[in-house]
Amino acid sequence: MKKIIVSILLIVVSFFLNAQSYIGFLSDNYSGVHGVISNPANIVDSRFKTDINLAGTSVFGSNDYFGINLFDATKDGYSFDSESKKSPLDDNNAALNIDILGPAFMFNLSDKSSLALFTRARSFANINEINGATIASIDDDTTDDYNINEADFSVLGHAWAEFGISYARVLLNNKQHFLKGGLTLKYLQGLGSTYATGNELILNYDADGTDIGGGQTTGSISTSGNITYARYADFDNDDYDYEVPDNSVGFGGDLGFIYEWRPNHADYKKSDTDSITYKYKDKNKYKLKIGLSITDIGYIDYKDGIKEGYNVTNTAVSEDEYDNSDDFGDFLNTFYTRTNLGMGYIIDLPTALHLNVDWSFNSKLFLNFNTDLSLISKDRITANRISNVVSLIPRYERKWFSFYIPLSVIENNGFRMGAGLRAGPLYVGSGTVISAFTSDNNRGADVYAGLKIPVYHSASKDKDDDGIIDKLDDCPKEPGPVENKGCPWGDADEDGLLDNIDKCPEEGGTLENNGCPWGDKDGDSILDNVDACPDLVGTKENNGCPWKDTDGDGVYDKDDICINEVGTVANNGCPEEVIEKLQKTLDDYAKVILFNHGKSSIKEESTEVLSEIIEVLNAYPNASFTIEGHTDSIGSYELNQKLSEARVNSVKNFLVKNGIDASRLIAIGYGERRPIATNMYKDGRAKNRRVEINLIKK
Template identity: 75%
Template sequence: MKKITLSILLVTVSFFLEAQSYIGFLSDNYSGVHGVISNPANIVDSRFKTDINLAGVSVFGSNDYYGINLLDATKDGYSFDLEAKTSPSEDNRAAVNVDALGPAFMFNLSKNSSIALFTRARSFVNINKINGSSIAALDDDTTDDFIVTENDINALGHAWAEVGLAYARVFTSNEQHFLKGGLSLKYLQGMGSVYVVGENVTIDYNDDEIDLGGGIITGSITSNGNLTYARYAEFDNDDYDYKKPDKSNGFSADFGVVYEWRPNYDDYITDDPNLNGFKHKNKYKLKIGLSITDIGFVDYKNGIKEGFNIRKSNVNQNQFESEPDFGAALDRFYELTNADTGYKIDLPTALHLNADWSFNSKLYLNLNTDFSLISKDRITANRISNVVSLTPRYESKWFSFYMPLSVIESNGFRMGAGLRAGPLYLGSGSVISGFTSNNNREADVYGGLKIPVYQGVPKDKDEDGIIDKLDDCPKEPGPVENNGCPWGDTDEDGLLDNVDDCPEEGGTIENKGCPWGDKDGDLILDNVDACPYLPGTEENNGCPYKDTDGDGVYDKDDVCINEVGTVANNGCPEDVIEKLQKTLNDYAKVILFNYGKASIKEESNEVLSEIIEVLNEYPNATFTVEGHTDSIGSYGLNKKLSDARANAVKNFLVKNGIDSSRLIAIGYGERRPIATNMYKDGRAKNRRVEINLIKK
């Protein structure tokens, strides 16, 4: 008796209904006719001419009592009773869902409308308010006796078939804003239902209490509480041989809308309505869908609903189990308090919010929320669990891959994976977490086959943006205005004659096909001549150079811009040049170096600063920095030392603000003495640095 009760409870408690079938796959723009499951608006403006589903099934399962590691569970010697983690509470809940999409197809009625016909079989089991201590008592292998104590437990099992028709159309396509909507109407055929509601139920089972004589004993069942037991009329007949219920049908509806934000709408529009060549592409940056599904119920008109008071002691287990079915056992041993015919089972009505972000044509991120609109306490209704899923995916025409990350009501986080490869789709919303978590309480899997017929890519052999069937010159690129044929280019300037203001003269696009003029005759075209009415030079952007003092030396070369000078003196008067040179020579004589080195002594910094002030007074002048030595030492060494000293001075000047282009450093070594090297004084005069004005 204990094992039978435990098996019944485990079959029902092992699974917790998930919120959405085909996790991950339904986020794919290439899911096709499956789109009607979550939002009927999905079937219009799709990537398919038609999509035919052959068969597909999605099975979900999880629970909030037992937790396992699926990888460990596959190993030899794994003990479910000993190694599974348990999470008992006074309100453990459970359910199971199988969702099979049978033959189904969708096709386009027009550019802006589509329909889908589909068949679907579904089954739900919901069990609520299970006391975890009852499961623990049934799972105790140390004794066959057990006590089950429940307050307000209820359980519902329901299976039905659907035949549906969905219609969707585009409401508006206004530049970057796109809106479509859809509606599904479904005929429902009930395939069976049963529900049990218990109030303050206790069951005390003693395995060997009743002596039947001859050494044979059996268990006794003592129970208390009230029980409502409802089922379709054919449920318990003929040793559980299945018969389809009579008079058990109903109708339901789904409806939804989808908004798309298309910031790059210019890439997908044309003035010619016949040039609709973008059906094969996703055009949105952001897509948001909102839908409500499964609004309706199945009416079991011949269903049986009975209430029992199950207060009774020492019911013979042998006699209880000899009854043909559970209903017959209730009728025999317990008091019937009420009976009725007919009941309705509500479908798992739910709200779905979906947002899909496109990073590019291949990579997407999907956020999906499924929220039950059915109360947890509603006894005659199936219910989904609330869930939020975040699914990154790679998507292309023939292949997609997804990795859904979900948080489920009462069950926490899970991670899965799925793929679509042409006609095949398969996946799971929990396969990764199932093999990595030691407390996994959910499992699901789906798979199926379909025949996809994708939207074709219009042929455009010349790639001019006009599809071949509308192109008068399909092998030559041309504009829409000329029906796809190229305009002529008489002057061969790269600008078509229809927009060339000078079709007989070669010109530029910037000047509308006409050549640029040269008004001042300086051989610099007006479009690049900063002074188109004054002849100038190319170096000065077509403008003439200034000569402020009128001495024939342009300001750019004139060291003395405001004083009349000569060309030989760089635009300066002779006395100015002589004064400048003398000043520099006087300063240069006191630039001192460390003996035998190119490093400048610190006491020379002050005179170098004064040299900088002089150079800044003549910003257009250029100078040589010349290094000289005496004849002591080898010629090569002296040459190298003089060059290093000249560059040391130049580097100091540049570092302190003098433009390096104004300075030329050169070392002459011992070649240019100004005194005899025979004596000490003469050699001292020869060890020098000179700064000289370069005359042009």
Template identity: 65%
Template sequence: MKKITLLLLLIISSMCTEAQSYIGYLTDNYSGVNSVISNPANIVDSRFKTDINLVGFSVFAGNNYYGLNVLDAIKDDYDFDTESKKSPSTENNIAINIDVMGPAFMFNLNNNSSIAIFTRARSFVNVNEINGETIESIEDDVTDNFIVDEGDFGIFGHAWAELGLSYARILMNNDEHFLKGGLTLKYLQGGGSAYARGENVTIDYDADGTNLGGGVTTGSISTSGDVTYARFDDFDNDDYDYDLPDATGFGADIGFVYEWRPNHADYIKTNSKGDSYVLKDKNKYKLKLGLSITDIGSIKYDNAFIDTYSINNSGVSEEDIENAEDIDDLLNSFYTKTSSRNGFKAKLPTAFHFNADWSFTGKLYVNLNTDLSLRSKDTENTSRISNVVSLTPRFESKWLSFYLPLSVIQNNGFQAGAGLRAGPLYIGSGSVLSVLTSDNSKGADVYAGLKIPVYQGKPRDKDDDGVIDKLDACPKVAGPIDNNGCPWGDADGDSILDNVDACIEEAGPEENKGCPWGDADGDSVLDNVDTCVNVAGPQENNGCPWPDTDGDGVLDKDDACVDVVGIVANNGCPWPDTDGDGVLDKDDTCVDVVGTVANNGCPEPEVTVEVQKTLNKYAKTILFYSGKSSIKKESNEVLKEIIKILNEYPTAKFRIEGHTDSIGSKTLNQRLSDSRANSVKKFLVDSGIDAFRLDALGYGESKPIASNMLKAGRAKNRRVEINLVKE
């Protein structure tokens, strides 16, 4: 009956396994080598120098058929049939999962990579779409008639062991943004596997359908549909000596972890040379995100048997079923085998994991974890996890962590648990709180383990000088940070410590910051008495060059007028102007009489009436071409005489006046007289007379000096006059 009992258990059992074992514990940054099973990238840049797991186990049991109060259920008089709450449906499940973490260890290859080796034993059973009425009917030794329309169902059970090798390294580290990745390769040893699949299965149970004689009856079972039954080669062996089947395979896990480190500078120690050390004992992230895919692979059972039966039969007695030696005997005795083949692959429960961890402080965190199966429940001979979403607040420190996972699990609903890590011990449950407080608990789990953790230590500072030993040039002697932890010395023995000695290798006085007095400007005057250290100068002027205070090119020692700009020829003093006429005495012909610059400091002569008559005598002889303003060349000599007279009176101003006779229009005469006056002015200016002294104006025929009725009179009226302009 061992095989029949096992078959019945398989039919009524469905592993809705936890998406991950050790719920709560694996969110801890101090879970060490154990964390490799959820994401292999976790082991690099961890808080461990090395971590050795001795043994750990995680057990889960759950269903969506029975609901009970666990505290009541452990009592001797508890009746599951009457006191539990049942929820029969067409898809009832029962779950049992065992995950044993054997000896495992991890260590760091260097600052950027780590390695882990682990052993692990696991078991899964998956059953889909089992009618709950089947479970209820099997529980009763004597039951009423019933008919179950089971339809299609699938059952898969698998146990195996793993030997895993993980490698992880840092992929990116630019201070604020940090990324690491990891890969696990696993050698798999199958421990045993069996599965069954049914199509269009119905079960008709008649409690008194078989007459055994003497008024005694027993139940009879009528069935229809097709059932495929597969098992590894030793499954039906009644010999209890167990040997591992010839079934091996390979698996893999891959994962990445990103950390956002906005305060990364707080975790870096730097000395005065610029050498730095990153604190290895501290978590540095504000937000950590993890992505991984686990359990990629399968185990091949070459010697397995896969048989398909048509179970269309009626009237099979319950007694015959009980007397069958095993499942194979039962199927072959009462049903028809329609096909048979050898060998199958048992696929691992491949899953995708997303993890987000937020750090409130250095010790308070909250974690969001999602585990999603990448295997369909309809896939043949495949283990499958149930989808899980967990929110886990936790307190975390090096030697102690405490966590409260809150989970929603596919087929089991909400669960609340608690976990504890205290040094080498870890223990907890993802469901303990809900189990202890609910009257309709449908699942429970527990885990525990022992390990030898070797944590990253806090950087040492033996001499307590504030410089960690790894950056301290003198780790046993206290010294200031700006001297790399070493006390200041006195290399040149001048009693001035090197930190304030400007010349460490050469003795000098304290007043010169430990340097000997030099002669920076090379003027043979030492800098301590040299008033002008960087500029050469004579000793009699305290090492400074003689100045030129007024900037006149005469050094103060030779300058008779130090603060007044002068000239070399006058010993640095400016020339005087005795009469104040603006002409310096050296240029003033009349030193004591106010004169003009133009007349070399002497007063200018007055333009007399005689001079005025002479000018006009000459001016009236200036000849022009008829009807034009052009001066005839024969007038040049006259103009030169006029220039001589004007130069004798350099400040006097004159008006050049142009006049015409009355022949022609007034407008034309006005324009002609004005042009002739300006022609004379231009000639004089071109010959050196200051234009400022001359004014040109035409009067046309408005100022005749003789009658225009006569030819002689008109000739007199055609004239140019040069008259003094009185201020």
């Protein structure tokens, strides 16, 4: 019996924290595959391509009887019995949890779904409602005797292995509202279990109560009350040849959801001109994240387990009898009355509800609020149970490094303060390390550590600093606009216009035509840029427009000197009588153009006649004329020729000076070559000295 009492005492006075795992680390967005422990939805839309856990261990527990200062306890001469603080109650409690996450990994099936596979070994010990007076009696160094008086108590130890698969999926992604959910299914292998309960148990131990002769004594045990003792079949064997219990399997599951509020959701994705969207998978996008999950739903069925009930009323049982028994079960069956015997029992998992709220101040600083609430009653003696915890965890977080300081209020332990960090593949921490060395009444301590291989999503890069990330940049080493997919604009047709403003980037063109070559819509061989009538076939002389024929006489207006009168081609579009009248008028005027004798200068009295000739020429703006000069034969041939040329040019210059277009006039000097009368007589020579203005017929 003393062995059992000492074992119980060692558990009760052990200094462990609550039955939660990896405090602080699980709040980290870079906890990776560990996220399935608290909420399976964590693994989807994470910051990882994949995450591989090599090994990690978390050990913690709690009691509400003994409290110490761990810093003082490490000093030489520290007295646990005298210097520790004791808090005896009618129902003191203790809990122990060892959680080992073995090889595990997670990976993404797609942008909206992820999968995780993991192995895990766990061990729980729960001791409930032990009277503080019992512990004080056993711990009393003034005597070897002690008394136990327990109305009701329970002790449960359980270890098992898990082989789990988690699937998580994005359920809603509607701009600033994001929801994901996850499910874990676990195959459970029991590794061993035992539990005991007592009702109205009274035990008195007298260290010298049994005389064994020869002046020697041994302890004497007197008991009353009832106990229930259950264990897997090989628990009482003393050969230490451990084997995994047969027929001790079960199934379990976790279910969780996470909502994220993303008011700046548009900042975390980019699209190119082809509407291909790139999402910043390496960035946390939420301002507020709320997670809710239920974990460890299930049980393990120890089908070969043994469950026995005993009435332990007996007096003066020798301690030697206990020491010489094969095992505790053999001792009970020998000295007490078995009231019932059963085969097989079920141990429930420590089902718990988790609420996690995470607020992002910026990309590096976060504040996490977390509650872990047991859904298992203390009265449920065949179930493991976590301790209720409320935590506030400020956190500094980066891809390769995180640091957190969990501030927790723990059931049966009060306020605790710890610290933890993650540096690349290493994670280490404790939810109570600061309190453990600063509080004089520390009733808990915990530690966790492990190694993993994280493979994070790559950060978006922009090598050329053009504002377009390389994944969407067709020219990641050359800056260019988003309209050209990050490439600089070229000049494919080498026409001097960049392709972004060149409407015909494959054809050489001009700036005036937006980089396109000028066309010829009407096919008149005159390019549209110089064609005044680009839709009508015309001529170059008329700027690409067709010539008009106002009077419809077949003579274009440009050649028709009588635009509004029907005429003939021979008469430049005029009726015969108009031409005859025009020519006669010109002949009459020309006869009175007089020159100074032997000179080309026009006499003053001819000015009025020339002005009237100008009026006639202006009346026919499309007509062209020749100005022909003639002389008599007096004088040399050469002199006469020059004189005739000089005189017609004087007339032409007068007309041009007074508004007649020079292109309409042709001045010709004939000299004496074209007489109209004989030069033998004075009268004939006078007729030959003349100037003629003639209409040019086309």
